[in-house]
Amino acid sequence: MLLFVLSVGLSVTLGLMNFVNLAHGAFGMLGGYLALVVTREAGLSFFLALPAAFFGAAVVGIACERTLFRRLYRSGELNQVLFTVGLVFVATAIATFAFGTGQQPIQIPEMLRGSVEVGGLRLGIYRIFLILVALAVTAALVFGLEFTRFGAKVRAAVDNQRVAQGLGIDVDTIFAITFALGCGLAGLGGALAIEIVGLDPTFAFHYLIYVLIVVAVGGLGSIGGSFLAAALLGIGDVAGKYFVPELGSFLIYLLMVGVLFWRPLGLFGKR
Numbered sequence: 001m002l003l004f005v006l007s008v009g010l011s012v013t014l015g016l017m018n019f020v021n022l023a024h025g026a027f028g029m030l031g032g033y034l035a036l037v038v039t040r041e042a043g044l045s046f047f048l049a050l051p052a053a054f055f056g057a058a059v060v061g062i063a064c065e066r067t068l069f070r071r072l073y074r075s076g077e078l079n080q081v082l083f084t085v086g087l088v089f090v091a092t093a094i095a096t097f098a099f100g101t102g103q104q105p106i107q108i109p110e111m112l113r114g115s116v117e118v119g120g121l122r123l124g125i126y127r128i129f130l131i132l133v134a135l136a137v138t139a140a141l142v143f144g145l146e147f148t149r150f151g152a153k154v155r156a157a158v159d160n161q162r163v164a165q166g167l168g169i170d171v172d173t174i175f176a177i178t179f180a181l182g183c184g185l186a187g188l189g190g191a192l193a194i195e196i197v198g199l200d201p202t203f204a205f206h207y208l209i210y211v212l213i214v215v216a217v218g219g220l221g222s223i224g225g226s227f228l229a230a231a232l233l234g235i236g237d238v239a240g241k242y243f244v245p246e247l248g249s250f251l252i253y254l255l256m257v258g259v260l261f262w263r264p265l266g267l268f269g270k271r
Helices: 002-016 024-041 046-067 077-099 125-146 149-159 161-166 171-197 208-218 223-243 245-262
Strands: 115-118 121-124
Touching (some): 002 024, 024 046, 046 171, 125 223
């Protein structure tokens, strides 16, 4: 589920908006450091740090979208890739200057520590919390994008901007809100990830490849596909390390190749 909460924001910006946002990890890192500041410097609860990470990353995201990213919507994928990778280098340098190169631990509430026994299996409480958050995010996104007026406007704006504008839809505002949503989800994922994977200035690069794999296997623009892909890859990776440890972390790439050979557009991808 950690892979899902880290990648679902990219599924929104890349899958729905067709924008190659390789700076997704930088917004996740921003959310992580915001959560760190809220809990360590401000002394507030971890549960308050999560919405702070979401809204902080969303505000920075919408500011970047209005000033930088919107200029690249009609550019080729290469321009988008080069610009967003450059932005990751800038974010990494800023994080190194502000927080140093070391790992930054975060204090989570005592109620999220420890483990419980479920059906004969001992599960970490924090991992159960991650599963509940992932299910809540999935339900909210599917409802918001599939069953609301805003979701219909997003789909119309992505499919054909000129026709959408002709129907009176403010495409610029829709894109700005959608981009902010994707960045906010990245920030939330970054804040949730610290307890499991830690946080340092390499975060934006280190986990980029994993979130791209999840989005590709799930299918562009499919929230449910990303959820299923994250579960499949996570279970497969852990099972592989247990039963065939000699393959190590390589198994996740084999799973990706196998799925994409079977379904080149991903599990729920559409032409």
